[in-house]
Amino acid sequence: MPAYQWDFSVLLTYRELLFSGILTTLRILAVSLTLGIALGLLLAPLRAARSRLLRLPAQALIECVRAVPPLVLVVWAYYCLPILVGLKLTGYWTCALALALYGSVFFAEIFRSGLQAVDPGQVEAGLATGMTPLQALLRITAPVAFLRVLPAFVGQSVMAVKNSVLGSYIAVGELLYEGQRLSTATFRPLETLTFVALFFVATILPLSLLASRIERRIQARFFQR
Numbered sequence: 001m002p003a004y005q006w007d008f009s010v011l012l013t014y015r016e017l018l019f020s021g022i023l024t025t026l027r028i029l030a031v032s033l034t035l036g037i038a039l040g041l042l043l044a045p046l047r048a049a050r051s052r053l054l055r056l057p058a059q060a061l062i063e064c065v066r067a068v069p070p071l072v073l074v075v076w077a078y079y080c081l082p083i084l085v086g087l088k089l090t091g092y093w094t095c096a097l098a099l100a101l102y103g104s105v106f107f108a109e110i111f112r113s114g115l116q117a118v119d120p121g122q123v124e125a126g127l128a129t130g131m132t133p134l135q136a137l138l139r140i141t142a143p144v145a146f147l148r149v150l151p152a153f154v155g156q157s158v159m160a161v162k163n164s165v166l167g168s169y170i171a172v173g174e175l176l177y178e179g180q181r182l183s184t185a186t187f188r189p190l191e192t193l194t195f196v197a198l199f200f201v202a203t204i205l206p207l208s209l210l211a212s213r214i215e216r217r218i219q220a221r222f223f224q225r
C-alpha cells in the first residue's frame with residue numbers, strides 16, 4: 001500500500017475560507033466567554049446567599065444546566081426555542097448564547113468556591129489595621145480568591161475554546177465546519193483536519209502557559225514569606 005502523500009498547498013488555495021472559519025470561531029469564543037463570565041459573577045453570590053429565595057433558584061439553574069451536555073444544549077436551543085417561544089436566532093447567536101449559559105454555571109461555582117475559600121480572619125485583620133471594606137476586598141479577598149480559582153478558571157476557559165466547535169452541528173461557519181466542507185470538496189481530510197487540530201493546540205497551549213506564569217507571580221507577590 002503506497003504511503004499517503006501529504007499536500008498542504010490546498011490550505012493556501014482555500015486560505016480565505018479557513019480564515020473566515022477562524023474568525024467565526026474566535027467570535028463565538030469571545031461572546032460566549034465574556035457573557036459566561038459576567039453571568040457567572042452574577043450567579044455566584046446568589047448561589048452562596050443565605051436566603052433560600054435567592055439560593056435555591058440559582059442552585060436549580062446551575063444543577064440543571066450542568067446536567068445537560070453542551071451539544072444537546074446548543075441543538076435544543078436551535079431547534080426547540082423557535083417552537084416553544086417563537087424566538088428564532090441565527091445559528092451563530094444560538095451557539096454563542098447557549099455556550100455562554102453553559103459556561104456561566106461552571107464559572108459561578110468556581111467564583112463561589114474562591115470567595116468561600118478566603119479566611120474571614122484575613123479580612124478582619126485587614127479591617128482592624130484601618131482598611132475600608134473596599135480596600136480589604138481589593139487587597140485581600142480578590143487576590144486570594146483569584147489565586148484559588150485560577151487553575152479551575154483556566155480549565156473552564158479551555159473548555160470554552162473546545163466547545164466553540166459545537167456550532168458545526170447547526171451549520172455555523174466556524175473552523176471545524178469549514179474544515180469539514182473543505183475536506184469533502186478537496187478529498188484532503190488529513191491536511192484540513194490536521195490544520196484544525198493544530199489551530200486549537202496553538203490557541204490552548206499559550207493560554208495554559210500564561211495562566212501558570214500568572215499563578216506563580218501572584219504566589220510570589222502575596223504568599224511568599
